[in-house]
Amino acid sequence: MRTVVRAALGEALSALRSEGVALPENPEIGLERPRLAEHGDLATNVAMTLSKAAAMKPRDLAEKIVAALNRRAAEGDSPIAAAELAGPGFINLKLRVGAFHAVIDEVLTKGAAFGQHPPRDTDARVLVEFVSANPTGPLHLGHARGTVVGDALVRVLRAAGHAVSTEYYINDRGAQVLKLGLSVRARATGGAVPDGGYGGAYVTEVAEWMKQHHPERLASDDDLALARVAGERIMEGVRETLGKLGVSFDRFVSERALTEEEGKLELAMARLEAAGLIESRDGALFFKSKGKGDDKDRVLKKSAEHGGDWTYFATDIAYHVDKHTRGFTHLIDVWGADHHGYVPRVRGALESLGYPKGAFEVLLLQLVKLIKDGQEVKFSKRAGNFVTIEDVLEEIDEATGVPGAGRDALRLLMLIRSHDSSLELDIDVAKKQSNDNPVFYAQMTHARMCSIARRVEESAEMAEARARGVLSVPARFDAALAARLTLPEELDILALCDSFPGLVVEAAASRAPHRVAFFVLELAQAFASYFTRMQKVHNEPILPQKSYRDAHPDWVATWDWEKTRARLLWLSAVRQVYANALALLGISAPERMHRDAPDEAPEAAPELAPEAPQG
RNA sequence: GCGCCCGUAGCUCAAUUGGAUAGAGCAUCAGACUACGGAUCUGGAGGUUAGAGGUUCGAGUCCUCUCGGGCGCGCCA
CATH class of the missing domain: 1.10.730.10 (Isoleucyl-tRNA Synthetase; Domain 1)
Known part of the structure; x- marks a missing residue:
């Protein structure tokens, strides 16, 4: 429909051009569906967008276009039945039914590719990084939104013709993973869980698994090595969960491998140093982010009294620089909104190193509230009383008796909100086998x-x-x-x-x-x-x-x-x-629904009418 | 205190990115329907888009301020 209408409009415009109206060769032709039926089947604002080039008032240009279209319509071979000038320069189009029927032709010809666009004619390569949850515990509901939205965004970008790769960044070094290792050790040996360590049933599971498969790690006092194995074990579970959600990644990037084995950290820091962006102060190294969109300088390497290690920020710069080095021209990160304060410093670092403004983009997702039995379920990660994605998937699959129902439910419910609007996930609705769901x-x-x-x-x-x-x-x-x-x-x-x-x-x-x-x-x-x-x-x-x-x-x-x-x-x-x-x-399109789900819940048993007529 | 996001119908949210008379789903009210797949379909009511000013042909959308909510402000990640 739009295809044939655009062609007709293009023809009208070139007719005007040959009459001497100054119009560009292949102008963008915007078409939209008017809300009101009396505004026609489609409306275009070309007269408004081209008026400057034509050196005419929008309405005057529109009038000429309308005349050309109607002339053609009168000859009988145009998809447009009638054109009408409206408002400040809109052209309302009434179409012949054949123009509508052309949609069927186009859809059936393209099949599954209808809606998919050919690769864009640019060298732009996009990298979308999402989830990137720390390997210190299973994915919970807080991660679900970023996972699903990130994945759907990738599908949409690809459908629009962008060249997109996906990565999951594993923060498998640093203080948090070490704490996981110590927590596992404590659980396995009956020792005390360290300050700020992790609780939760999964720690016990990892501890049991460690006793079975890697007793030598528990016997050794190498905490880092233990933490590493524990982190890998957690990541196995994470990958399994991602699989159940229908999410796959082109690459999982290990922070440890990237920085310690591949030397990417030194490379990035050397570039910052060369650019004069690093300052030594109080025994620590700072990135001079102040004034570069950030309100203060940020620590790259901690002073000796704080352990002397590189910060997460430093390795993250290295990772993002490496993304560019590997040829990606546009970086999109999907983060929870609670990380918004982190955006300016990363952007500042990348722009300071000469990467173009706008090449680093962050999609911030507002938080998810879980509603159960009409009440908000509060959870805290440290205490371990959070709701895992696995739990939610299982609960929905079981309630509906349909394997995969949990994935589809979680996906749609996460995608039904704009990214900057907070989201209420009502688990009871997600389980319903009715049209409320x-x-x-x-x-x-x-x-x-x-x-x-x-x-x-x-x-x-x-x-x-x-x-x-x-x-x-x-x-x-x-x-x-x-x-x-x-x-x-x-x-x-x-x-x-x-x-x-x-x-x-x-x-x-x-x-x-x-x-x-x-x-x-x-x-x-x-x-x-x-x-x-x-x-x-x-x-x-x-x-x-x-x-x-x-x-x-x-x-x-x-x-x-x-x-x-x-x-x-x-x-x-x-x-x-x-x-x-x-x-x-990423939601399945079933050819039939399972019919064996219970038609009526037990509590829906019919009650006697309170005022049943007597005899 | 400073910064970011949000504030739209009773509730949960949209709004073609600055376009024509701000729309859906629940809930509610009134009708129709006993099913080519399950409480479905049609219609009504419900709004000063938190408030005040500004920018222009035109503002829910952009700018300033006020009020209210969320989040962040670490040599954690």
Whole structure:
């Protein structure tokens, strides 16, 4: 639809150019769907964006474009039926139905690639770093948002044609991992847990595992070596959890290997030193970040009395410098909003080293509140009473009886909010097998779409129609068949589908995967509404219902099968777009829902009407 | 105290990045419906976009201030 309309607009513009209007060769043509029906099917603001180049007032230019479009429309071979000047220079377009039907053609031709854009014509390489949780404990709910949003962002960026790699940075050196090692040792040997050490059941598990598989580590007094093995054990669990969430990384980067074995830390520090950005003070080394977006200088290397070690900040600079060194031109980090204070110093360091402004970008995610039984669940990591992602996944899988339900639920619920809005995750809603649960609603919609086609191809009552060759799902686009699609609901949904590829680009540009989630729910709702209205308002179900078949003994002969096939054609396109959108979120699109879930909860047992009439 | 984010319908949140009359889902009210996949569909009511000023053809969106909430302000990571 947009494709053919853009072509028509481009043609009108070049016609004007040949008449002497100063217009650029291949201008961007912005098209949007007006909110109000009387503003047409599509609207463009080209007259406003090109008015400067043409040295004309927006409305005057718009008038010329409108005239050109209407001239063409009168000749009868344009997708545009009528154009109208509106407001400050908008051009409202009324389209022929064929323009809507073209969406079906495009979707079925592109299939799973509808919404995917070709690689961008640039050398830009993007690296998205996300999760990067310390290997000091299992992933908990606080990590879930960054994990899911980061992963969905990557999918969206790739769909928009960006070259993207992903990395998980493992902070496997430094004080925190050492504390983990000491906590494990304490648990294994019955000693006291160190100050600020880790509690929680998982520490006990690691301690038990250590006794079994690495008793020599416990016997040795090399705390660093012990901590390292414990950290690796934790990371195994983290990777498993990521797998269950459907998240994979191109690379896991070890802070220890990067800095200690590969020497990247010295390299980065030498560059800072050479640039005169390091200052020695109070026995420590400082990065002169003050005035570079930060409000004070920051320690790179601690003084002897604080252990003399490099700080996390120093190694993080090394990591980010290394990202650039490896050829990535644009770095995106996904962090929790509680780290926002850390952004200026990293940015300051990278810009001081000459990397372009804007090459380092941080997506900050607001916090997640877990709601259970209508109450907020508070948790603290140190005390160990946090909710792990594993627990949540398991709880939802069990409650629904559907393996993978937890992953889909967690993913959609994390993606249904903008990144800078805090998020309430109601675990009780996530477990529901009803339409109050957006996850269930979203997936059921896809299952319903599939069930129609299944009915056509498999059901016993349609056997005779199949046998007579009047009923089948069209294999490819057929303009004559599509011409039977004239209901406003059908055309509206095609218009919505048509907006999907553009939406992907916008979602990528604004780092907003949640917009894809909203698209899914909007399409689901539009479909549900259409589906019901077909029966209740238009009295035109896609397939002949029992009532029709009973009333018409010769229903196979009297039914309008071509209209049915037109709708099946329509449906296969809509389903494709819907499935593509779900795939972009990493959420499965089931062909059928499990039916064995309990229909009614025990507490929903019918009660006697309080005022039942007596006799 | 300073910095960052947020404040939109009773609740949870959107808003095509500065565009036309601010929209959905729950909740509520009124109808229709007994099902081509499950309480579904249609419509109503609900708003000075926290408040005040400013920028311009045009502001929920940008700037300043006030109020309220969250987070951060370590030689932790």
